[in-house]
Amino acid sequence: MLLLAVRLRWILWDVSQSFVLRLAITMFTIVLVYTVAQVNVFTCLPDSTCLPLSTANVTLDESDHRACPLPQYIVLSCALGYLAVAIFLRLPILLKASLLVIMSTVYVLLIELSHIELFTCYDSRVRSVIPLHVLSVVEVLMFVLAVLLHGRQVEWTARLDFLWQIQANEEKREMDALQHSNKRILFNLLPAHVATHFLDNQFRNNMELYHQSYSRVGVVFASITNYHEFYTELDGNNQGVECLRLLNEIIADFDDLLSEEKFKAIDKIKTVGSTYMAAVGLMPDYRILDDDETTAGVHLSTLVEFVFSMRERLLNINENSYNNFMLRVGINVGPVVAGVIGARKPQYDIWGNTVNVASRMDSTGLPNHTQVTEEVYQVLKNYPYEFQCRGKVKVKGKGDMTTYFLIDRKQPGTLRVEELNNIRSNANNVNNLNSLYGGVATPLALLHQQHDQMPPSHPQIGGAPRPPRPPRDDLYGGGAAASRTNRLPPLREAVHHMSGNGACESEPLLGGQACKRNGKKASSVEREQELMQQQQPPPSQQFFHQQAPVVPPHKGGCIRQASPETKYHPPWPRTQNPYCGFSPQPVDSIKPYLKPLPKPPGKESPNRHHR
Numbered sequence: 045m046l047l048l049a050v051r052l053r054w055i056l057w058d059v060s061q062s063f064v065l066r067l068a069i070t071m072f073t074i075v076l077v078y079t080v081a082q083v084n085v086f087t088c089l090p091d092s093t094c095l096p097l098s099t100a101n102v103t104l105d106e107s108d109h110r111a112c113p114l115p116q117y118i119v120l121s122c123a124l125g126y127l128a129v130a131i132f133l134r135l136p137i138l139l140k141a142s143l144l145v146i147m148s149t150v151y152v153l154l155i156e157l158s159h160i161e162l163f164t165c166y167d168s169r170v171r172s173v174i175p176l177h178v179l180s181v182v183e184v185l186m187f188v189l190a191v192l193l194h195g196r197q198v199e200w201t202a203r204l205d206f207l208w209q210i211q212a213n214e215e216k217r218e219m220d221a222l223q224h225s226n227k228r229i230l231f232n233l234l235p236a237h238v239a240t241h242f243l244d245n246q247f248r249n250n251m252e253l254y255h256q257s258y259s260r261v262g263v264v265f266a267s268i269t270n271y272h273e274f275y276t277e278l279d280g281n282n283q284g285v286e287c288l289r290l291l292n293e294i295i296a297d298f299d300d301l302l303s304e305e306k307f308k309a310i311d312k313i314k315t316v317g318s319t320y321m322a323a324v325g326l327m328p329d330y331r332i333l334d335d336d337e338t339t340a341g342v343h344l345s346t347l348v349e350f351v352f353s354m355r356e357r358l359l360n361i362n363e364n365s366y367n368n369f370m371l372r373v374g375i376n377v378g379p380v381v382a383g384v385i386g387a388r389k390p391q392y393d394i395w396g397n398t399v400n401v402a403s404r405m406d407s408t409g410l411p412n413h414t415q416v417t418e419e420v421y422q423v424l425k426n427y428p429y430e431f432q433c434r435g436k437v438k439v440k441g442k443g444d445m446t447t448y449f450l451i452d453r454k455q456p457g458t459l460r461v462e463e464l465n466n467i468r469s470n471a472n473n474v475n476n477l478n479s480l481y482g483g484v485a486t487p488l489a490l491l492h493q494q495h496d497q498m499p500p501s502h503p504q505i506g507g508a509p510r511p512p513r514p515p516r517d518d519l520y521g522g523g524a525a526a527s528r529t530n531r532l533p534p535l536r537e538a539v540h541h542m543s544g545n546g547a548c549e550s551e552p553l554l555g556g557q558a559c560k561r562n563g564k565k566a567s568s569v570e571r572e573q574e575l576m577q578q579q580q581p582p583p584s585q586q587f588f589h590q591q592a593p594v595v596p597p598h599k600g601g602c603i604r605q606a607s608p609e610t611k612y613h614p615p616w617p618r619t620q621n622p623y624c625g626f627s628p629q630p631v632d633s634i635k636p637y638l639k640p641l642p643k644p645p646g647k648e649s650p651n652r653h654h655r
């Protein structure tokens with residue numbers, strides 16, 4: 045039996061899939077059952093003597109197996125044939141009806157013509173009032189009717205089932221689409237781990253406050269300082285809508301950065317007007333552990349690189365829209381409490397002194413500058429970034445705080461031995477850098493590589509044994525790597541990673557830039573950026589062409605002033621003191637972008653930024 049089952053599985057054609065095959069098998073089975081049931085009826089012989097019951101002993105004469113003393117068996121065998129038709133529920137009603145009509149016709153002819161003697165003999169024996177052949181014909185016809193009605197009912201139910209199934213499938217598809225879009229909204233509204241928390245607990249009491257305390261989180265506030273000057277409500281700009289459109293472009297560009305693999309540890313918190321707020325260290329896999337300077341350094345470096353990328357994006361927008369937006373950034377690190385507030389339009393936010401101070405670092409900072417706290421400086425001081433002590437800054441509620449300006453990434457040639465060693469000890473396998481960040485050994489590439497090779501948020505990271513160091517030349521020194529890293533590394537070479545279809549949960553709700561990128565539909569800005577990279581020095585260099593504002597008088601108290609020997613001299617021309625002689629660059633003085641821009645549509649604002 046088992047063998048037969050196995051053999052049957054080898055049959056290539058599926059009986060349930062082929063209607064014709066199914067029909068052929070069904071018909072064959074019905075005919076077989078019918079034939080077996082009727083063979084005795086056709087061959088039976090009437091009793092030649094046909095004596096009355098009182099005189100004749102009606103017994104089955106075993107010597108003649110064709111004797112048929114009780115003609116009721118003929119009707120019963122007919123019913124057996126009908127049952128064979130009735131059990132095949134999926135047989136179309138027309139076929140059923142045809143078969144039944146044929147069967148009943150054969151029977152009626154049999155009863156009324158060929159085997160009538162049997163019935164008359166029986167009638168004479170039992171002296172029946174109604175002749176048995178009439179009763180038999182009525183029974184045969186009624187049975188046909190019953191089987192036909194049953195067949196019709198079954199077919200009607202099957203058709204209804206089929207329609208319901210189609211409807212159910214359609215509704216399920218719609219429900220899936222709705223669920224997917226709800227998930228997408230939720231995952232755009234809240235960080236993935238928080239959204240997952242709410243989805244997992246959706247059937248419980250979801251009025252409970254979601255909150256989470258973190259001992260160390262990097263917080264960044266980035267404000268477009270002169271956006272309010274740009275924003276005007278005029279008939280020409282559709283009552284300010286065109287200005288908002290540009291702000292939306294800028295914020296969407298910043299959001300777009302977050303879909304890059306290297307910034308996966310960063311969470312956007314919100315935008316407040318033209319201020320962008322983000323944090324690192326909130327995701328469970330990328331938490332900054334207490335007393336773990338390695339993860340702190342890696343994550344804060346990511347935040348710093350994010351700021352560099354934001355500046356590049358803004359610079360690009362400036363060039364495309366003939367504007368002069370300036371980014372003022374503040375970064376702080378420390379404990380925060382994260383939570384989701386509100387039953388309607390819930391908002392994920394972070395609170396705490398760390399956030400207040402980060403905001404103050406922004407508000408007390410300078411346009412085109414990144415101001416960081418002492419804590420951030422302490423974490424990043426041995427990383428390849430150049431800081432300049434600003435001095436004491438009055439911060440509301442905190443008094444005087446020593447702050448630092450993040451100047452730029454350090455050039456490989458200007459790195460001090462201990463900084464170089466620090467990077468080298470972080471970079472376990474420099475050869476793999478060829479596949480990271482477009483093959484450029486950027487500080488973040490080094491740090492990320494080191495971070496990717498260690499389990500996330502593991503306290504033993506720093507203490508893990510390291511493989512042998514690569515030769516010094518491989519890092520920043522000679523060979524091809526050296527020629528690549530001679531200038532500031534172009535961050536734009538990073539590859540955009542997006543997961544597959546499932547990633548559309550994190551796909552932006554509006555605009556869908558990340559998916560467009562994934563679908564290789566690069567925006568015009570991106571294409572222009574690529575062209576720009578070929579034509580111009582990296583944007584991070586151009587950023588420093590803009591003159592910086594004068595630093596307010598320092599009050600001293602710096603831990604470390606940038607000493608002349610460690611001071612970084614970039615290869616491109618810049619003012620001697622970046623904080624002197626700032627005069628906001630007038631819009632007219634900005635050189636038009638080298639590549640001819642697409643013509644602005646007739647009535648639209650010239651400030652409109654085209655993607």
Ligand SMILES: Nc1ncnc2c1ncn2[C@@H]1O[C@H](COP(=O)(O)OP(=O)(O)OP(=O)(O)O)[C@@H](O)[C@H]1O
Pocket residue numbers: 316321393394395396399400401403404440441
């Ligand atoms: N979660 C947050 N989102 C946005 N901004 C925040 C957040 N938490 C704090 N801030 C900002 O940090 C700044 C400092 O806050 P703090 O509570 O120290 O002072 P404040 O007296 O309330 O501020 P202000 O006088 O500027 O209104 C405020 O400007 C506040 O807007």
